[in-house]
Amino acid sequence: MAALRYHMRAMTTLTHLQCSACGKTYEAGRALNVCACGGPLLARYDLEKARRGWNRAWIPNGPSTMWRYQPILPVRKPESIVTLGEGYTPLIRARRLGERIGSANLWIKDEGLNPTGSFKARGLSCAVSMAVELGVRKLVIPSAGNAASAMAAYAAAAGLEAHIFMPRDVPQANYIECRAFGARVTLVDGLISDCARMIGERAGEGWFDVSTLKEPYRIEGKKTMGYEVAEQFHWELPDAIFYPTGGGVGLIGMWKAFEEMERMGWISARRPKMIAVQASGCQPIVRAFEEGEPRSRFWDNASTVASGLRVPKPLGDFLILEAVRASGGAAIAVEDAELLEAGGDLANDEGIFAAPEGAACVVALRRLLESGFLNRDERVVIYNTGAGLKYLEAYSTRFPRLDGGEHDKLGGLITPR
Numbered sequence: 001m002a003a004l005r006y007h008m009r010a011m012t013t014l015t016h017l018q019c020s021a022c023g024k025t026y027e028a029g030r031a032l033n034v035c036a037c038g039g040p041l042l043a044r045y046d047l048e049k050a051r052r053g054w055n056r057a058w059i060p061n062g063p064s065t066m067w068r069y070q071p072i073l074p075v076r077k078p079e080s081i082v083t084l085g086e087g088y089t090p091l092i093r094a095r096r097l098g099e100r101i102g103s104a105n106l107w108i109k110d111e112g113l114n115p116t117g118s119f120k121a122r123g124l125s126c127a128v129s130m131a132v133e134l135g136v137r138k139l140v141i142p143s144a145g146n147a148a149s150a151m152a153a154y155a156a157a158a159g160l161e162a163h164i165f166m167p168r169d170v171p172q173a174n175y176i177e178c179r180a181f182g183a184r185v186t187l188v189d190g191l192i193s194d195c196a197r198m199i200g201e202r203a204g205e206g207w208f209d210v211s212t213l214k215e216p217y218r219i220e221g222k223k224t225m226g227y228e229v230a231e232q233f234h235w236e237l238p239d240a241i242f243y244p245t246g247g248g249v250g251l252i253g254m255w256k257a258f259e260e261m262e263r264m265g266w267i268s269a270r271r272p273k274m275i276a277v278q279a280s281g282c283q284p285i286v287r288a289f290e291e292g293e294p295r296s297r298f299w300d301n302a303s304t305v306a307s308g309l310r311v312p313k314p315l316g317d318f319l320i321l322e323a324v325r326a327s328g329g330a331a332i333a334v335e336d337a338e339l340l341e342a343g344g345d346l347a348n349d350e351g352i353f354a355a356p357e358g359a360a361c362v363v364a365l366r367r368l369l370e371s372g373f374l375n376r377d378e379r380v381v382i383y384n385t386g387a388g389l390k391y392l393e394a395y396s397t398r399f400p401r402l403d404g405g406e407h408d409k410l411g412g413l414i415t416p417r
């Protein structure tokens with residue numbers, strides 16, 4: 001009976017799209033990018049209907065993926081869904097790391113366990129499902145790395161054409177994955193912002209651009225990180241959330257999820273402090289936060305091993321800054337050497353080999369504990385947005401092979417005689 005109930009209710013309550021900048025509304029059910037004013041479009045739902053017809057107690061009867069939240073996801077026909085098992089990732093108590101840095105209630109949401117090893121799978125499962133539903137056949141994406149891998153995987157699973165523009169120096173794992181999934185990969189001698197511009201110049205190709213926030217549904221997949229953390233903590237949000245912020249869409253998405261859940265009566269008005277973590281070599285949001293500006297400025301010569309954070313000017317910067325400020329949160333920048341070091345600590349203490357982006361959050365947390373911004377008893381969640389295995393070039397500087405002659409011993413290299 002419970003399973004049946006889930007099925008009866010597992011229909012979207014999507015009503016329309018709305019511009020996040022000017023408020024103009026658009027009918028759902030068409031392949032759209034941004035508003036006429038250039039603002040990102042956000043999906044809106046009939047949350048009153050969802051409140052009446054859906055019960056959070058039924059969610060465990062749904063699939064063990066992010067599609068357990070289907071009523072607040074945009075897909076209308078269940079057969080459009082392209083899934084590889086994304087979402088519903090573990091929330092792991094980090095006792096030993098917490099003890100090391102003075103946080104007694106520390107948790108890691110391990111997004112590295114998603115298909116293609118990053119949380120980008122959530123957004124692209126949703127975007128590619130909508131492409132299938134709306135009859136789009138050819139997709140294009142500018143990516144710093146992991147979004148490309150995820151797009152390539154879901155496009156392969158759906159039988160769609162995938163075109164990818166990514167920086168020449170993306171991690172090797174991302175390049176090889178995209179090729180393996182059969183995508184057409186163009187390497188660009190530049191950053192994600194250059195990739196986006198090159199796609200813009202090829203408008204005649206008939207490709208549908210699934211750039212984050214230029215496509216309205218990736219954020220809907222990403223917002224499920226917010227639903228999950230609420231469900232996993234029995235509908236009580238943590239005190240602080242640390243999110244490694246590149247385009248910031250995960251953070252904006254979670255903020256949207258919290259509002260939706262409150263309107264459905266699932267959670268109270270209390271919100272976590274949202275902490276946007278960036279790399280020192282690319283910190284447009286931190287700079288704007290500190291200067292009290294509503295928007296960021298382009299960060300020149302962006303450079304960091306945390307490739308997902310190498311976004312010099314996020315399209316949704318105003319939404320990130322609004323959420324961070326409204327939550328009483330903060331924006332923190334971390335050096336590459338520090339975040340690689342912290343990645344080692346996290347792996348060594350918890351058995352979780354995090355992406356450098358996730359590891360950056362450990363450094364930021366340590367800093368906010370030291371400054372007294374957070375105290376040791378507050379419940380803190382770090383989003384580890386990807387798997388460390390995707391960053392072998394970066395981590396090989398932190399963990400070089402001990403195979404020189406002087407290491408001819410245990411813990412180094414032994415040559416059998």
Ligand SMILES: *Cc1c(COP(=O)(O)O)cnc(C)c1O
Binds near residue numbers: 119120246249250309
């Ligand atoms: C893309 C990416 C980020 C940044 O995500 P946004 O939501 O766009 O800020 C962080 N970490 C990893 C591993 C990523 O791939």
